[in-house]
Amino acid sequence: MSRVGKKPVTVPSGVTATVDGQLVKVKGAKGELSFLVPEEVKVVLENGAVSVNPRDTSKAARSKWGMSRAQVANLVEGVSKGFEKRLEINGVGYKAAVAGKMLKLTLGYSHDIDYEIPAGVSITTPKPTEVVVNGIDKQKVGQTAAEIREYRGPEPYKGKGVKYSDEFIFRKEGKKK
Template sequence: MSRIGRRPVDIPANIKVEIKDSEISVEGAKGRLKKVIHPHIKAQVQDNRIIVTRASDLKQDKSLHGLTRNIISNMIKGVNEGFTKELEIRGVGFRAQVSGKTLNLQLGFSHPIAFAVPEDISVQVPKPTQIIVKGIDKEKVGSIAAKIRSFYKPEPYKGKGIRYKDEYVRHKVGKAVA
């Protein structure tokens, strides 16, 4: 990951970055993000670029170097453009709807599932079988999408369940009838 860590992160004109000790704060059109970086990794702003450096050449520090650089890059992209994950629901009678900050899912169970959406994440349901998760924090958007998917993972026989839009589910052949 050290090759990734060596590349500087460009700061767009409309983004404001502050670095205090080991805390990085990024503010843009969509909001504000703060992260604390590992003490062995240092970041500094030079000529509208963020340069990430590491304390030593230990294997752990090298991997943290690239990781930190990508986290900072994702923070800048998040406050500038935002992140999106799309989910599809497949199955007879399976559907979703949003009411306020609650996502209601009907997935063939005896009860509907009510999922409380965090404040900084927005969930849209353009069609009853499509869910769009949006936010400025890539990690949070991904974890919320994974949590929604975990309510009914796609099964390999009929393909029923919640899947990512571009996810391929390998189908298995059922039992042979005698």
Template structure:
């Protein structure tokens, strides 16, 4: 059995979890998330916890055991606290700004790149070079942050580009002169 899957998911007071077969719905103060879970696991709601258990002892069921528990825990955390990813833009003339709900990034191309947020995602820009992507679904927040980073990934020679706030760029030495 999965060590992660064994631990029950605690449900805070302001959160409700509805289990309808393989569809899990979590409602909280920040919103509502609904997800279809993979087959091979069963869910039991006891008091203020959700317990995930594999239905069989086959490998697919055991693999999905910890996954489903982590997905439910992320859904509960998302509707209570939310998730956010911070990005930094490094480079002369590179900047970002919010126009309406859209994010406009000038990253050294001949044109600015405009990002349209999916439902439930908000962009926030501080000092033109720090972008925060926030929302209640951890998967969508991470995907949007990765899309923004892919506009201009950091390069290893000068470190220019868009990087995660806590990302460390391994630097390379430049060309060596003639000998």
């Protein structure tokens, strides 16, 4: 039994959810999202909550049960609150700036990196060493943050590079004479 899947997803006030067969649509103050639930899982909207249950006890149905419930919960949270990822840039001369629909990254390479901001995601730079990725789709926000971090991941000796703000970098000791 899925502990995550058992809990129904409550729909807060200001958010409307509709279930049309296997398609779940959620509309809120920040926008509208939809998710196509796999056939092995049944979705029902009742008493202001979306409940997700497996159609049978097969392994495929049970494995998609909790994932489907989590996806629906992310839709509801995204249209009501939104998602945010914070990145920190460490290193001498390393910085970031937003110019129109491009994020310009200076990360110690011979050239600047121009990252095109995808649709549905907004990027701000409150400080030159801080990047904030916002959006209503959790997957897009996480993927965008991961792509930015991938340009220069943190290294273990001095901690230079791009890292998540809540990430801990395990430091290594340098060479000894």
